[in-house]
Amino acid sequence: MTNLVLFGPPGAGKGTQASILKEKYQLVHISTGDVFRYNIKNETELGLSAKSYMDKGQLVPDQVTIDMLKAEVEANEDVKGFIFDGFPRTRAQAEALGEFLASKGEEVDAMIALEVEDEVLVQRLLERGKTSGRPDDADESVIRKRIKVYYEETAILKEYYKKDDKYYGVDGVGSVQEITQRLSEVIDKLI
Template sequence: MTNIVLFGPPGAGKGTQAEILKEKYNLVHISTGDVFRFNIKNETDLGKKAKTFIDKGQLVPDAVTIDMLSAEVEKNTGVKGFIFDGFPRTEAQADALAELLKNKNTAVSAMVALEVEDEVLVKRLLERGKTSGRADDADESVIRNRIKVYYNETAILKSYYEKQDKYFGVDGVGSIDDITARLSEVIDQL
């Protein structure tokens, strides 16, 4: 199985690239953001819990995130692999993902990080906020807090995967096709 952790700050283009890569490599795309939004929209218990944190630009607690993700992986048996978009975000989540995949006799193949400067991220997210209907994309202070949370709490995963020789940084600025080509160079080497 090919299991890719697609990483990067909010607005780096993970969702866009994951949609392209899932088709190209026949992988299942699991976006924690989409899973959260589905649960929030449908007012599940996990969705209500997640919403209180998301509305403040904070990370959803590990236990809630892991429960949602585990259910998504279980829905997809016999697949070629997964693209995890927005997960893991903490070392505890990375350990939980490793254990989940180990139980399926597989592992994370690589963490591929889209690297984009903060001001480009803010601009992208504010632009997306005009059409997405997402409240967390419409408020610059919430956006900047999300970016700050990313660096403070999730960027530590870079060293987690570097220690395993599974971390690959990719320039996330340019045309969608150019970024896809850079990502494909990494994935084709796995």
């Protein structure tokens, strides 16, 4: 299997690129944000517990997120691999993912990060907020909070994957097509 972590701050373009790459490489795309939003829309227990955190720009607690992720992976048997988008976001999540994949004789092959500077992110998210209907995109203070949480809790994962030589940084500014091309250059060397 090929298991990729698509990484980067909120608004970096992970979702856009993941939807293209999953077709191109026949991988299953799991976006934790999308799964949470689906559960909120359907008013499930998981959705109810995630919503209060998401609306404030905070992370949903690790155990809730890890259990959900495992269930999503288990629901897909006999696949070529996964693109994890929005997961892991903390060290505990990265460790849990590593152990979980190892229990299946698998591993994370690469973390590929989309690099975009903060002010560009804020502008992109505010723009997305005009049409996405996402409450966490509509409010600039929530957007800035998410970026802050990214630097405080998530950015350290760069070092976590770097020590195993699994980290790849890609410039996330350019046309959608150009960025797909940059990501593909990394992926083509892995598979």
